[in-house]
Amino acid sequence: MNPIINYNELWRILHQRRRAGGQDWDKRAHSFFKAVSGNDEAEKVIPSLNLTDSDTVLDMGAGTGRFAVPMAKYAAHVTALEPSSGMASYLEKSMEEEGLSNYTLVRKRWEDVKIGQDIPVHDVVFASNSLGFPDLADGLKKLDAAARKAVHILWFAGPQRHPMDPELKKRLGREEERDFGPDYIFIAQVLHDMGIYANVEVHPTRTVHRYENLDEAVAWWEERGDISPEEKPILREFLSEKLNCTVDGHPVMQRNGWRARIWWEKENRAE
Template sequence: MPGIINWDELWKAVHPGGFHHNGDPAAYWDKKAKAFNQRVMKHREWAEMQVASLKLQPHETVLDIGAGTGRLAIPMARMAKSVTALDRSGGMLKCLKANMQAEGISNITCIQRDWEEIGVDEIPPHDVVLSSNSLGVVDLRTALAKMDQLAKRAVYIFTFTDHRRDGGFMEFLMPEHSRRSPSWPADYLIIYNLLADMGIHADISIHRFESSEYYANLDDAVASWKEMHDISDEKVPKLREFLSQKLIPTDQGLQMHRRSKIARISWQKDMQFEV
């Protein structure tokens, strides 16, 4: 039974512009795929830690929603019987297939579909259903219900606890266009509370994530961030100013070190009861 707060509607209010990147999210991520792949596939230690927490068994199947270029799908495929990698972006899945070939992985099936559009009758149930920083949906309740329906053992959701995983870049660049009111709760709290309203009693834990990226020089860093964040030419001086304040000289080049916190929301299907 819904509580006093309508968490589903609050989710929509927190994301008034949605997640549709100028109306075509697939095209947006197609464009970003190669640069995104280069960045995320470097963080193998964190990926291995995330996958280890799932306690996958050799006989189990995994559905990875918004699999991207395979940061988690590839290590999961080494532990599980098979992985279904679902992503709306053909460019992302193309990178994933290249990563599979490079890693000698053959038990990942790629499906190019949008999670909001695919029906539960179009994909078989999997032992584990996973979403890592990929719940860019408008109808959160329906998305969560589908995850629960298609999971036989457990569901896992990883999501950042705030919007400063870019080191505060967007706030620095466009402080006049703050994405949310300070009084609004973080996404992970909305997800957790909506699950409770749905009768799903989830576990939640917060984990610290640190990452470093290195650049040959400031021009190299500016070019990389300009491409990844779609920075217009007129805002490049502001980008250069931001990076000059954040980058630290090291023996490996200029270092961008970032700290974030990630929430893991999960529930075991055999631990759920009628309410």
Template sequence: MKLFPLKNQKFWKDLWHNAIDNASEEKSCTENVKRWDKRADSFAKRTSSPEAIRRKEDIFSMLFSAGALKSGSRVLDIGAGPGNWAIPMVEAGAYVTALEPSAGMVDVLKKKMAAKNISPVQIKIDQRAWQDVNVEKEDMIGHFDLVFASMSPGVRDPETLDKAMKASRGFCYLSTFSGGGWRSCYNDMWKEITGEELESSSWDFIYPFTYVYSLGYRPRVAFNVWSHDREESIEDAIQNILFFVEGATEITTEARENLADYVQSHSVDGMFRQKQTICQGVMLWQVA
């Protein structure tokens, strides 16, 4: 009887690559950076909600209890965004290299650093994508105590994950959506508007987890599920929905018009309201 290929690294690596090859969401790094430039301020606000803060506290508890984060730790934050993780890590005594290609995100991060008197020594900003970093040539192998990637598009295939592990001399942390993520919240709506299903994402927790497991690691794993009632103006709702579905399907002029009609007809007093449920998978493992 042929057993399940738990230790077959090539099997899980190929499975992940197949998911990526069959996904329509893959965009160039430049395109993705431009998308996030436009959403830097709104993203910073959304990730400072009480629910987001509670999830952050749980993850910091995981890092501290495992010894992955302590005073003096050197941390690489891949896809640092507006500093949601880098700043509290510095406040815990760590030194952070914040890798973030989006100029909009970096502007928000710099403002936060200035407001908290955080120096460039405490947070070193590297405005590049992880795909553009060569850990061998830049002498980054085993350079960091913790390599951290929270919901980051920088680590989304076996090669970028391998590179993250090479850069660590201690721990790696990764979180991503389990299930369709924000896109799944709009699937029923999109099907009603266009008659088409939104494709599932290749950026699902199952792929990095099974790959890391096949390498022999046994990471600490947790799942965070949260629901909230989203309330937005009609224009903000349209832009937000387009942001999450445009990677899954072609947005025709007709689909855009139908979306605008849908949001408008389902709004009350100029506000569009929707209940959303999201699941996030997180894992932490020691590489050395």
């Protein structure tokens, strides 16, 4: 199929902009784990995967195990693909705390994995916010090749995964800046161009981010909002006003957004 709009090329361009500064996932592992702790997203998502106790599951970009750990309670075996040692350490610790041993940890990037050599084909392939490769079509083809039964992808819907609060944008003088990121529609369009007619569900989300202290909250949003040193005091003042505190004194912030689930069974494709 020859698409009028090349969503794969648009993805590549936006990927280059997002990754210009690089990502240190080992450094971010602790704050990431803390922020998603207590998040009930996995409890809402995993039943929709229809896993059986005989299924094998590949979690591509498993991170700290937010989904891999509970999936291991439903499936026969989970392969967690996670290149970051910092992220993987939290995953292993959580598996141990839950008394789970039916998993394999593979410390490789998805781009470097060879299906059938580094990992076998799995019944179900799952990827949550982990499509961090520049060539979306190639990455999706590999996900499809790794699945025997179905592929499930979670991604954000809307202009940004972590949109900046309108009030903060105003304080920073960024009212005219347009938020734009490659949301789920890019994935659905590239799959369509590949002849894979995926199912799509979009749901509102409400998450609570938990931080150790104000400094940790500032660091979290400083990185995700591309905050300059000159803007950091403004961010700090804003967060000091907006963060709520739990009973144990930890600051928290509620965030509302939209989540898309994209999935297909292996027969949902053009011949």
